[in-house]
Amino acid sequence: MTTPKVGFIYAHPDDETFGCACLIRELADQGGEPVLLCATRGDAGKTGRLGEMTREELAVLREQELRAAGDIMGLTVIQHLGYPDGKLKDVPREELVEHIVHFIHTHQLAVVVTFPEDGISGHLDHVAIHHATNEAIFSGRCPSVQKLYYNAPFTMRGTADGVTLQISVEPHWPMKAEALRAHQSQIFSIERVFGNLEQIPENELTRGEPFVLAWERGTHWPKKHEATIYDDLI
Numbered sequence: 454m455t456t457p458k459v460g461f462i463y464a465h466p467d468d469e470t471f472g473c474a475c476l477i478r479e480l481a482d483q484g485g486e487p488v489l490l491c492a493t494r495g496d497a498g499k500t501g502r503l504g505e506m507t508r509e510e511l512a513v514l515r516e517q518e519l520r521a522a523g524d525i526m527g528l529t530v531i532q533h534l535g536y537p538d539g540k541l542k543d544v545p546r547e548e549l550v551e552h553i554v555h556f557i558h559t560h561q562l563a564v565v566v567t568f569p570e571d572g573i574s575g576h577l578d579h580v581a582i583h584h585a586t587n588e589a590i591f592s593g594r595c596p597s598v599q600k601l602y603y604n605a606p607f608t609m610r611g612t613a614d615g616v617t618l619q620i621s622v623e624p625h626w627p628m629k630a631e632a633l634r635a636h637q638s639q640i641f642s643i644e645r646v647f648g649n650l651e652q653i654p655e656n657e658l659t660r661g662e663p664f665v666l667a668w669e670r671g672t673h674w675p676k677k678h679e680a681t682i683y684d685d686l687i
């Protein structure tokens with residue numbers, strides 16, 4: 454049996470590294486060939502200590518940063534939709550859903566990971582991706598998908614009770630720190646969330662990567678605890 458495919462669907466280059474670097478690395482180490490769909494170019498973000506640049510320059514840089522981080526984490530495919538940063542809510546929902554359905558179908562994903570309803574930070578691009586991913590999967594047009602997870606480090610559902618799968622950051626921290634550092638233009642927000650990258654985070658919210666199982670073969674919010682993301686796949 455081939456290893457089931459896990460896909461990550463996010464809004465900006467760096468969303469996947471913040472929340473899922475250790476999970477992605479574990480999947481890659483197990484031969485899982487994880488893939489990423491990134492909806493925007495991240496061109497409205499800050500530029501960290503790199504100085505001023507145009508939106509176009511930042512978009513090109515962030516694509517390179519994501520490629521570098523992806524290599525560190527072990528992503529085998531990074532597909533860009535190339536929408537302008539901050540504008541996902543203006544993209545017709547059906548159009549976004551169509552892209553997601555196509556991505557899922559192309560890679561025959563068994564498991565999908567995306568943002569929770571609040572987008573973790575409340576960013577409207579994150580929220581738009583959450584709803585479009587839900588719609589793609591709940592529409593019945595993605596029959597390969599068996600499970601949908603929300604990556605929920607800072608949310609209500611990310612409290613210990615609701616967490617289905619918890620990936621410990623500690624054994625992977627040097628790798629995660631390196632992947633975060635690859636997003637050099639985003640270094641200020643990275644340092645704000647994770648602190649000094651030389652040290653394993655002490656903050657309860659960033660010491661782990663919690664995932665909540667939102668849907669499993671038609672059942673919403675199945676209450677369970679899992680050892681791996683592959684648990685109960687058929």
Ligand SMILES: [Zn+2]
Nearest residue numbers: 464465468576
């Ligand atoms: Zn983001």
